[in-house]
Amino acid sequence: DAKTTQPNSMESNEEEPVHLPCNHSTIxxxxxxxxxxxxxxxxPEYVIHGxxxxxxxxxxxxxxxxxxxxxxxxxxxxxxxxxAVYYCILRDRGSQGNLIFGKGTxxxxxx
Amino acid sequence: xxxxxxxxxxxxxxxxxxxTLQCAQxxxxxxxxWYRQDPGMGLRLIHYSVGAGITDQGEVPNGYNVSRxxxxxxxxxxxxxxxxxxxxxxxASSFNRDVEEKLFFGSGTQLSVL
Numbered sequence: 001d002a003k004t005t006q007p008n009s010m011e012s013n014e015e016e017p018v019h020l021p022c023n024h025s026t027i028x029x030x031x032x033x034x035x036x037x038x039x040x041x042x043x044p045e046y047v048i049h050g051x052x053x054x055x056x057x058x059x060x061x062x063x064x065x066x067x068x069x070x071x072x073x074x075x076x077x078x079x080x081x082x083x084a085v086y087y088c089i090l091r092d093r094g095s096q097g098n099l100i101f102g103k104g105t106x107x108x109x110x111x
Numbered sequence: 112x113x114x115x116x117x118x119x120x121x122x123x124x125x126x127x128x129x130x131t132l133q134c135a136q137x138x139x140x141x142x143x144x145w146y147r148q149d150p151g152m153g154l155r156l157i158h159y160s161v162g163a164g165i166t167d168q169g170e171v172p173n174g175y176n177v178s179r180x181x182x183x184x185x186x187x188x189x190x191x192x193x194x195x196x197x198x199x200x201x202x203a204s205s206f207n208r209d210v211e212e213k214l215f216f217g218s219g220t221q222l223s224v225l
Contacts, residue, residue, distance in 0.1 A: 032210050043115075043201045043216030044154065087153065096161060097142040097208025098169065101153030 004088045009106045012078045020073040020105055022088030027068050032091045034099070035062065035073050037084040044087065044101075047073065083109045113137050117202050117217035124192045124224045132187040132220050134202030142205045142212070143185040147171065147198040148219075154201060160185055161208050192224045 005023040012018040024033070035047040048055055048062045050071075055062040061074040075082055087104040118133045136143065144159035146169075156169030160179040174196060176188040185204075189196060200220045205212040 036214075041219075043203070043219055044214075045216065046213035049211065049213070091210045093210050095208075095210065096159065096167070097205055097212065097214075098144060098156055098159055099154075099203075099214060100156070100170075101146075103151075103153050 004090060004102055006086075006088055006102065006105045008103065009108065011108045011110060012075075012082075014080060014109055014111050015077050018075040018078045018082070018107065018109075020075075020086050020088075020107065021070065022072070023070045024088070024090055025069045027090060028092060029068075030092055033062065033064060033068075033071050034089045034091055035060070036087045036089065036099070036101075037082075038087070038104070039081075039084045047086070049091075078107075078109045080109050080111060083107055115202055115204055115215050115217040117200075117220050119220060120218070121221050122223070124189075124222065126193060126224060128192050129188070129190050130192065132189075132200055132202075132222070134185045134187065134217060135183050136185075136202075136204040136215070137183065138204065138206070138215070139182060140204035140215075141182070141207045142214075143179065144169070144203050144214075145175070145177065145185070145187045146201045146203065147196075148201060149198050157187065157200075189222075192222075194224045196222065197224045198222060 034049040036044040038044040085104040145157040146154035158177040202217040203214045
C-alpha cells in the first residue's frame with residue numbers, strides 16, 4: 001500500500017477554516033484518498049473520499065492536487081467538536097476493504 | 112439504528128485467561144474487521160472477513176482467533192491473554208469490500224491484561 005505523510009499535530013481557532021495536509025507521493029492511479037477522524041474515546045468515523053476531483057460533503061471538502069501527490073482536507077468553520085485525530089488513508093482495489101491507518105494529525109481547536 | 116455494537120466496553124483479564132470480544136452489526140454488511148489501537152498509535156488490523164464463512168489475517172493476527180458463522184456477528188477470541196494484548200479494540204463493518212465503501216466503527220472495547 002502506498003504511504004501517506006501527515007503532520008503530527010495542528011492547532012486552529014474556533015470558527016476559522018482548517019486545512020489539513022496529506023502527502024502521498026507514491027500514489028498509484030487507482031488509489032482512492034480517504035479521510036477518517038477519531039474523536040476522543042470513540043471509534044473512527046468516515047469523513048470524505050475522492051479519486052481525482054475535489055469533493056464536498058456536509059462535513060468537509062477534499063482538495064486533490066492535479067498530480068494527486070498531495071491532498072488537503074478542509075473544515076470550513078472549525079468547532080470544538082472537530083478536535084480529533086484525522087487520518088488520511090489510501091485505498092486500492094486490492095485492499096480487500098481494509099484500511100491501513102498511520103498516526104494521523106491531531107487537531108486541537110481553541111475557543 | 113444500532114450500527115456496530117461491541118461488548119463489553121471494558122474488561123480486565125489475568126494473564127492466561129481466555130475471552131471473546133463480541134461485535135454485531137445490523138446493517139447487513141458483508142465486510143467486518145477487527146483493529147487494535149495502542150496509546151498514541153493508529154489502528155492496526157487484526158483479522159477481517161469479507162462474508163459469512165470467510166476470514167483472513169491482517170497485520171497483527173497472532174494470539175487472536177475469529178470466525179464468521181453469520182453475517183451479523185464477528186467475535187474476536189483471545190485464547191490465552193498476554194499483557195501485550197492490553198489495548199483498545201475496534202470492530203468495523205462496511206457494505207462490501209469495494210474501495211469506495213465507508214467503514215462504520217464500533218465504540219471500542221478497552222482491554223487490560225494483568
